[in-house]
Amino acid sequence: MASSKRIAKxxxxxxxxxxxGITVEPKEDNIYKWTAKLQGPADSPYAGGxxxxxxxxxxxxxxxxPKVRFSTRIYHPNIDEAGNLCVGIIKSExxxxxxxxxxxxxxxxxxxxxxNPDDALVASIAELFNTDRAKFNKTAQEYTKKYASA
Numbered sequence: 517m518a519s520s521k522r523i524a525k526x527x528x529x530x531x532x533x534x535x536x537g538i539t540v541e542p543k544e545d546n547i548y549k550w551t552a553k554l555q556g557p558a559d560s561p562y563a564g565g566x567x568x569x570x571x572x573x574x575x576x577x578x579x580x581x582p583k584v585r586f587s588t589r590i591y592h593p594n595i596d597e598a599g600n601l602c603v604g605i606i607k608s609e610x611x612x613x614x615x616x617x618x619x620x621x622x623x624x625x626x627x628x629x630x631x632n633p634d635d636a637l638v639a640s641i642a643e644l645f646n647t648d649r650a651k652f653n654k655t656a657q658e659y660t661k662k663y664a665s666a
Contacts (some may be wrong), residue, residue: 519577523547526617538621540571548573551587552621556664557629561656562590565664569624570599571617578613581606584620591652591659593633593642602637603627 524547530540537555550571556562567588574580584606586599594602603623604610636642645652 517575519573519575520547522578523573523617530618535618535622537625538618540617540621543570548575548577550617554621554625554628556660557625560629561653562628562660562664565590565660567628567664569621571620573617578615581608581611581615582617582620584624589659589663591641591656592628593631593636593638593645594627596637600637601627602632602635604635 527540527542527547527550530538537557538552540550540552543549543551550573552569552571554567554569556565556567565588567586567590570583570585570587572583572585574582584601584603586595586601589597589599601624603620605612605615605623606620631642631645633642633645641652644655
């Protein structure tokens with residue numbers, strides 16, 4: 517299948533040339549299911565945390581975007597309690613077959629550094645982010661210590 521070749525190549529590229537803050541490995545030798553480990557960006561309230569993200573590729577990849585979900589709890593306006601996240605490039609209407617998994621993971625790291633409260637999944641967290649940044653940062657740091665510490 518073309519999709520498994522493409523996924524294998526992307527996995528190989530990420531293994532040969534790792535990207536700062538990102539490691540990936542297939543789950544149970546299934547190339548369509550990855551576990552990505554994202555290091556919380558240094559200048560964010562997620563610093564020091566390691567966040568596990570499930571990446572599930574559809575058979576139709578790269579013509580359909582992978583499903584991406586946080587399995588580590590995180591306090592973030594663009595990520596809900598179930599780990600679903602709001603990232604522009606994986607929305608079906610914005611998805612392009614040329615987009616690679618590493619690009620998705622990099623955009624998630626970017627989102628950790630710069631939350632987007634205007635495209636929030638959790639309105640209450642977005643509101644706190646906009647109105648009381650110190651309290652937002654403190655809560656995000658507490659979640660990171662509690663759930664994302666190695």
